[in-house]
Amino acid sequence: DAMVIQNPRYQVTQFGKPVTLSCSQTLNHNVMYWYQQKSSQAPKLLFHYYDKDFNNEADTPDNFQSRRPNTSFCFLDIRSPGLGDAAMYLCATSIRDWNYNEQFFGPGTRLTVL
Amino acid sequence: AQKVTQAQTEISVVEKEDVTLDCVYETRDTTYYLFWYKQPPSGELVFLIRRNSFDEQNEISGRYSWNFQKSTSSFNFTITASQVVDSAVYFCALSEGYNTDKLIFGTGTRLQVFP
Secondary structure, three states: OOOEEEEOOEEEEOOOOOEEEEEEEOOOOOEEEEEEEOOOOOOEEEEEEEOOEEEEOOOOOOOEEEEOOOOOEEEEEEOOOOHHHOEEEEEEEEOEOOOEOOOEEOOOEEEEEO | OOEEEOOOOEEEEEOOOOEEEOOEEEOOOOOEEEEEEEEOOOOOOEEEEEEEOOOOOOEEEOOEEEEEEHHHOEEEEEEOOOOHHHOEEEEEEEEEOOOOOOOEEOOOEEEEEEO
């Protein structure tokens, strides 16, 4: 089945130690998104790629970076995780065409910062 | 400014009860899209429905139904004969215009269905 896959599902890192979260998709969608969701809050968009074009949200901290080496993969890099970065990180994909299409979400990676 | 309000933080019902989740939105655009997503305890956001601003027809899908009223800027979601498996957090979301990729989420409503 076509899907959005996130690895790992759970990630523990230490304060200040760089961490990379991975997302892959078999849907061949041209847009990929990264969201941060803290406990009992709505998902918050960090950035997205439309093909290779990177779009950063204005309030996304510089500590968060992303790479999209090809259509199928997208990575979230947190350069120096702080305690406040502990959250669920959700990857999503969609097709951008003449319509606005729904986003399909992966299962998320829950990040713990010690 | 765009905004989505889900005033109900948490709702508890007993199985087989009907329940309505409210969603009120604000936008200045005449073209926009509304969505509902379900987030079960596993964490994955599951797409339920998309509705564009030009289509005010209500929709029914099994036990789920949606009532879209532009006059009151509302897009409410009703679950008929609720089941324990319906227990989740439900998010309403808004996107404006064409080729805009940003979803504005409401704060979500946690639904607990007890046996």
